[in-house]
Amino acid sequence: MPWTPNLSVGVREIDDQHKLLFEKAELLFEAGKRNQAKEYIGELLEFLDSYTKKHFADEESYMQRIHYPGYAEQKAAHTTFIAQLQKLRSDYAASGGNILVIISANQIVVDWLTKHISNMDKKIGEFAKTLGK
DSSP: OOOOOOGSSSSSHHHHHHHHHHHHHHHHHHHHTTTHHHHHHHHHHHHHHHHHHHHHHHHHHHHTTTTTTHHHHHHHHHHHHHHHHHHHHHHHHTTTTTTHHHHHHHHHHHHHIIIIIIIIHHHHHHHHHHHOO
């Protein structure tokens, strides 16, 4: 599931960070094809935990700089995703890498990357464009 130009928000910093998230997700899917997802999922979850917090902070800072009117909704979505990710990490640690946790991780990552970017993040770019940024 590679990043494609139709997922572009139109803000270079945000798009570059999204591309890296897609690269990591692609590594997870490739590991799954090689039956190595169990080994990789812990590493991916660790990366996602630290990187999404940085990405969300950067994205939220950008939204505040441009006075984006959907900031509160975005912040709430980010908080929800971080909580989902924390639960997933906890479930993974408790299960020892159960396949259901791996499937859940795949689903959460796919849903977040495609739905959130397409439905919410693109609006940031549209708003920024109206400001000429």
